[in-house]
Amino acid sequence: MGVAIPESVKVWSQFFHPVLMWVLFALTFYALYLGVQWRRVRTTDDKEKKKELVKGRFNVRHHQIGSILLATMVVGTLGGMAVTYINNGKLFFGPHLLVGLGMTGLIATSASLTPLMQKGQEWARYTHIALNIFLVGLFGWQAITGVQIVQRIVDRMLNAA
Template sequence: MVRSCILVAALAAGASAFTLPSTSISTGHKTSHVFLSENHRNTEPIGQFDPLNLSNDSSTRSASTAAIAAATAALLSSPLAANAAGPDWGIFEGRTGSLLHPTAMFGMAALSASTALLGFQWRRQRTLGDEISALKKTLPDLGGAASVSDALAAAQSAESVDSVLVSKLKAALPVESEINALTKERKDLATAGPRDKHFSQGSLLLFTGIAFAIEGPLNTYARAGKLFPGPHLYAGAGLVVLWALAASMVPAMQKGNDAARTVHIGANVAGLGLFIWQITSGVPILFKVIEFTKWP
């Protein structure tokens, strides 16, 4: 519409240029406008065709140019032209949409800590079996007894007491207690199911994290018309990369690859560090958002 208005103004300013000139015949000091006969057309000069009015003097052309420039400036300064600078995002430019990002970030920080705890619980459950097996190998021969306590009771009640065996069984009592405690811990962890919870929360964190990592810059651009590179933006970008790296290790981890587990854990620990940095650098931005936005 703006271009159409400019074109109309330009046509109006030069409208006179498209009026065909009348033909004049000079007789003495008087000039009369007549229609030319066939002979006059062939013998006397006529006014030349000048649709752009280029034969006028420079003052006339300057006036036309000034008129077009003034019309263009008026159109560009109108509310229509101002609204064309960018779309109206409505509630997403207000305080409600702007506070959605920091609120989600605080929630995901808590979710990250919870997911990390579940991951270490699953790792603990998985490695407890090896630890229990290693402790059982240090126990003396129990002679078919179900526990060290039962073997000790049998050795002490025998007709000929084997003092060496009794000493070994007594020394093994703390080891048996430790084995029992680890077995109970493993059973409790298996009941809690940290493996499935870790996977579910990690998937949710990956989706929401990437979604709000994109939503944050879009909201900033909607409000300010530009982005502000700095620690907060860099930490968020690095965090998304680390989330993707950790997720990419899952298939290899499921096949028992210890190197993939190490990379997965390292990426998530580094991600928690970046999350702390992002929150620290984002608090001042949050205060500015509250200051320069209004509800809703």
């Protein structure tokens, strides 16, 4: 017993994942900015500057945006896979899928370091930073390969019309 999905929903659902991921890519840079600002708060010796920076609540905002990124990346990854399967009857096993799954694991691992960072573990901070730099690099590559996939979808739609 299956539920019939209207063809228009199947067609346009293919664009939800790419749009969501581009929004997340931009949000990733905002999280990076907040993380850098929070690091400035933690490492400055100037008490007046520290007082001023603390008002920005960079740590709270960094955690909030990071939580949104984590949840949305996991759901977006699963959603992209689901839409691909619904529209094609299979997943395309290739670099875009594998790197996307790897990124999901990286962001989860990075977020899992939070309790250790809160306890002052410097190795956890450096690991968090390194994982996220690697994640941003992979995200850039995913953005490029994702645009190529969207171009193939659009070409297929135009040729079918």
